[in-house]
Amino acid sequence: MSTISTIYDVSRLSGVSTATVSRAFSNPDQVRESTRRKVYEAAEMLHYSPNAIARAMALQRTDKIAYLICKKGATILDEFYAGICDGIMRTANRSDFQLLVSTEEDWPLTVSTAQSKQIEGVILGGNAQPSLVSELQDQHVAVVLVNNRIAGFDLPCVVADEASGVRQAVELLIGRGHRRIAMLAGRVTPYVIGERYRAFLECMKEHGLQVGPADVKMCDANVDGATEAATELLSRPDRPTAVFCANDVVAAGTFKAARRLGLHLPEDLAVVGFDDSSVCSMLEPELTSVNINTRRMGELCVERLTALLEGEKQVPRLTVVPTELIIRRSV
Amino acid sequence: MSTISTIYDVSRLSGVSTATVSRAFSNPDQVRESTRRKVYEAAEMLHYSPNAIARAMALQRTDKIAYLICKKGATILDEFYAGICDGIMRTANRSDFQLLVSTEEDWPLTVSTAQSKQIEGVILGGNAQPSLVSELQDQHVAVVLVNNRIAGFDLPCVVADEASGVRQAVELLIGRGHRRIAMLAGRVTPYVIGERYRAFLECMKEHGLQVGPADVKMCDANVDGATEAATELLSRPDRPTAVFCANDVVAAGTFKAARRLGLHLPEDLAVVGFDDSSVCSMLEPELTSVNINTRRMGELCVERLTALLEGEKQVPRLTVVPTELIIRRSV
DNA sequence: CTGAAAGCGCTAACAG
């Protein structure tokens, strides 16, 4: 009982060959009903369960995949990438995948040595370098990008519908009568900030609203950077009446700046964030933000990766997950 | 080039036996310098790197460990457990461990089937059930507890120095002249809330301060629950002048309640949180909180687990990680 | 439908 039983034990106890036991588990329909039952019974008695390692060895496939967070200084603590991770984890667990999680920074330790060869697929989150992608593809590992797109590569990408999210946010602001709307563009990720910025300009233009050079401020995507930038923005005599923030952290910085300048939210200033992260409900007033279904994105990544690994042709190259504006009291 | 090379290829090219190649990689000092060099050279040419699966198979050990988050409804998105996860990941990566991460809720899917047998050690975070622990130990898997302790079990536990953290927080408040100090006890985890509550009472008592029944309020450990409870607490005519919160989220709720009641922080009310999470700097004023080095806790978990797996006797049963009060403007 | 047998790539005695 204390010792783990193998396919041989089951074979012996049930009186059939190991081949049959094997088939009974992996291709049940290839073995006669009655035989199968004998096998299962024996297996049950022995608490047998197939050894995944041996299986991997024989099958020459490991079912091992990895999720790599490619963002400077980011860890699993980054709520956005953690959300994606959550979706990946759930799906991977369900599909009996082995999931390794790491950040780009401590990846080399693992991969460039032996490991890499045993990983069949990788999900690259954030700002993955093209060189990494091609290196991986050269080693015949399947690659899926999430929250990013890279021109000139042939691989599935899973992204959020940034443009629609931005549009919903900006149009809400416009609908509430705002005309001087500024954007606080935290440097999240080149791809993301690019998308959000472009969509912002486009949407403003469509509505015939001006966006002067002083109306868009770049800043680091952390509270301090955002607070500083927001302070400048809001200190102008012709300050905007609304700020569209590149993400919720930047919005939190804007809240701080506004508060310190004695502005009341939302009367004196409307703020909307992006990501709909946990801070939204912690702020007062609660922050209006664009929800991104990160878990869904993670799930989709695994689906795409699986398809790739199964050798399916026609794996979608681009998957866009809808976004939804969550209206709260900050506007 | 496109095909992966094995130990046989290296053996052939370098003209030594596979045994020697194997030794050259796993026990370099057992093979003569010159031979070793030949082996490495051949390996390099072939881009050889040992196959971990085959190795696991031969060695009968998988180096596979798991981190299980045991907290109702919690995911990897929980900042505290994510912090621990970060520490675990880094250390596990470095030690060539395979790390599986999951929440207790979708664990059965993976484990109760085959998987469990191949996992050699598990780190249980949060409110692990004793039954789970004994079940695991019965299967001879090494278990380490983090942020929790269970009476009557013989296993390593890694916890934060809750008592000291509470003391630092409460004494700061007392030092600033507060006498009516309330505690908002969010239901984080039975173990944690118990520790913090006990330490709070003890510390207050030592300083000769009263803690009436109305001075401690339980609430759910989310913003809404905390806001509600804090509103009650602060609506009393003899409202406290300071609130010690069980964690930062609860503190955020307290901020909201205070703001809505027209109280100014920190003049009208001092607030201190616990965990020193990312929200501290997003709130205005910034939140004073007790820092817990979650990454360190994660690292220590892996160290303890490793020791257990190596069969070391005398693995410390209790490891306490220091906590540190970070003073910000909310007091 | 079932069994025999040959691996999958690596390691660990056991001899030299």
Added chain:
DNA sequence: CTGTTAGCGCTTTCAG
């Protein structure tokens, strides 16, 4: 120090 030789547990032709 190095080579030979059995496996580790499972899958999979290939024959019955």
